[in-house]
Amino acid sequence: MNLLDLSTFLGAELRGEPEVEVTAVASLEEADERTLTFVESRRKLDEALTSRAGAFIVPDGLELPGRNVLVSADPRFDFSRAIRLLIPAEKISEGTSGQAVISADATVAPDVRIGPFVTVEQGALVGKGSQLYPGVYVGRGSRIGEDCVLYPNVVVMSGCTLGNRVVVHAGAVIGSDGFGYVTKGDVHHKIPQVGQVIVEDDVEIGANATIDRAALGTTLIGRGTKLDNLVQVAHNVQIGEGCLMAAHVGIAGSSRIGRYVMFGGQVGVADHISVGDGVMVGGQSGLARDVAPKSIVSGSPAFPHREWVKASMVFQKLPEMERRLRRLEKALGQGEDEGKP
């Protein structure tokens, strides 16, 4: 695509030669003359000046004399749009593989692409434009919306609902049983998990992530929320819209996560707690109590992030602090033991 067309598509001002062609995208250091790249800030200026890229998306005010630039109010966003234009999303082959097993009682839109070794059980529904990669399982009565992508070996158990444009990466499991037992004497009796999972529009679910069905009612993943790989969502959890949860996050049963909440990797959330809108949680933190909206917290158990940073620094000096304390006690003629109540 030539830069004129690209600038028109992006709505970005072109400063450079309109007829130059770019066919690929790359980072500054890996770019060559057929490549589009981007510069987000002045900090990358030196790198940009030595880059061999054929064209750059740059913020207003950043000069790259003699180079082809497209001036953008949001270079990262426009670069992201340009990627999809230059490199169309992969699709599996059209039609339904002869090696797939689709129940005669399932409803599959005519343009759905279904790879080999896919199973779609009775009563299931797959909306138009969706793709089921090889090895996908869609259980009884489950509904997959329009323009969804289920990558290889994804499992959607029975009675679950995915909205439109939901992307589920390879090996993820939706609708497995929640972890619920009644213990009588020394036996853990299973509580049948007869609820469902609802995954709203525009959700993305990472590879090998697991989302349990509700015991009763619904486990909910709100619109536009993105879950990274290996995330665990327990039964009856409710996650609001627009959340971002990094890898290995685990959320225990019945907890409610607000809208636009962000969790770093390996965060753990206890059961039956409530996390307010806009909360941000540092990696490896543990939430054991309700968290007020807009809080920024860290630690296990978590408390305000700024205080945690300070406390963590003092933690490293604890042996020294103990020595200082002992010295003071000596100076005052106090034994260590006397300090005990």
Add this chain to the structure above:
Amino acid sequence: MNLLDLSTFLGAELRGEPEVEVTAVASLEEADERTLTFVESRRKLDEALTSRAGAFIVPDGLELPGRNVLVSADPRFDFSRAIRLLIPAEKISEGTSGQAVISADATVAPDVRIGPFVTVEQGALVGKGSQLYPGVYVGRGSRIGEDCVLYPNVVVMSGCTLGNRVVVHAGAVIGSDGFGYVTKGDVHHKIPQVGQVIVEDDVEIGANATIDRAALGTTLIGRGTKLDNLVQVAHNVQIGEGCLMAAHVGIAGSSRIGRYVMFGGQVGVADHISVGDGVMVGGQSGLARDVAPKSIVSGSPAFPHREWVKASMVFQKLPEMERRLRRLEKALGQGEDEGKP
């Protein structure tokens, strides 16, 4: 089912109209007049009084005037039994799919249900009443007991043994190689992992969990133990009966876990340690040493839970404590540095 029959099945006293029919189950807030629900304690009384449920399982002494109640010594347990009565467990289609590949040399009981894209290798054995969902793999010589359920894409590598009534959720892997190497110079040479996995009766294994085969000998999951999603059990680990392990728990090689041990989510256990019977471990804790039976511990490294709670609260005040310490030093004319040994 009418309430008379239900009360007979549960052995629960009916106070209300025997001919009322319930066909589903729900929580108090989602229940309607065709629905059975349950109340566990007085705290839910207000919610119960406004619920539209057709019938309630209640503890003795809890009054819901004018409503149909079934009086139970253990409402949660009896509700759990009622669920399975009203909503029979899902089963895949009878018989063996023509799209499955079953070795002529495997032994599969006649009533086993096998979905498409299942592989059962030579010498494997599958007991009566078991179900293998689509995409399941059963390796050479592995034995699956009676009434087991292996959900989609479960992998049981060769030479593993599952008892009766074992449930393995989608994507879980049993019998992968343990993580064992001998490092010579700068090469990590793999130690062939030629042991097995034994999973005893009534065990349940969560989605995408992983259980490694032993290097030599056996990795053991004891009877009635329940592992949540994404749990990792390393080679030669021995887990006793009746344990409950929440999601993302990781247990390193050769550690021994007693009976009726409970681990919160994301607990980590070092290798070659021993955890006594009845131990309870708080979420995100790390066990680096042996833990005595019946201990309740938290923290990383873990120590008694009650003390950990107190220490964690003081942790949050560390910056303030340091200021107090400095103030005392000033009052005594001591410099901070002098406290060093």
Add this chain to the structure above:
Amino acid sequence: MNLLDLSTFLGAELRGEPEVEVTAVASLEEADERTLTFVESRRKLDEALTSRAGAFIVPDGLELPGRNVLVSADPRFDFSRAIRLLIPAEKISEGTSGQAVISADATVAPDVRIGPFVTVEQGALVGKGSQLYPGVYVGRGSRIGEDCVLYPNVVVMSGCTLGNRVVVHAGAVIGSDGFGYVTKGDVHHKIPQVGQVIVEDDVEIGANATIDRAALGTTLIGRGTKLDNLVQVAHNVQIGEGCLMAAHVGIAGSSRIGRYVMFGGQVGVADHISVGDGVMVGGQSGLARDVAPKSIVSGSPAFPHREWVKASMVFQKLPEMERRLRRLEKALGQGEDEGKP
């Protein structure tokens, strides 16, 4: 195999009867007279003396009077070699299953073994001696080297490269999309992930582990590195040669891990940091900043391991320390509140 042949193969001196046959391997306590076992140190001497093993690999200087021993400079390593000799590695059936779907446009070496329900997409390449277990998916244009083993249900998305002798355990996913979004207003727009994954020779990847493709460029797993089960490697991460990473480790985007780095279980690494060669990190630690080569660190955030051990011990005494501090304040006539700034 008789002990004479075994000693010749191992290059180990035989002290005992050359014609004794061993056919299996076991630990000291499980060994019988047909079994080879090993003793690594004097600490196991008592156990060895009562073992029923037919033969022992022992270090020089360890005497087992009246028993058949093979004297080795490295008993664990030679035992490991003996295992593979006595128990050849499992292989799936020869040839390509009629139930596999191999693109006419893929290049598969003639001796590759391919199980049922395998998909190899167009342009993919599988080198000689490799095995694809049932349910494996190899995406478009991906290259699998020679003598690789991909266990059941492994997914390699498009455009990824695996070197020679790479082993990928069941359910692992290579080349899933990285977790990258541009947030505009309240929408998280996906950044297309168009980079690749390169897995170098002799790498081993654990069951249900996930390795994301780069946004642009390459996610790299260096030669001879071993990743345990459920490890997460984010987009654009670079891991050097010979690293060992235990289960549940998570490495966030663009971080660079040096050579011969060792991570305990559940370690988390923040994005865009650099970890030097030879670093060792204790289990559950969190790396938020660059780590200098050869460092041994623990804690979250991590600092030198020895100091962390001491600080962790003092942490357990924090409530007592606070009482001692208060006592000093009383002795000096200071109120707790006065310590505040």
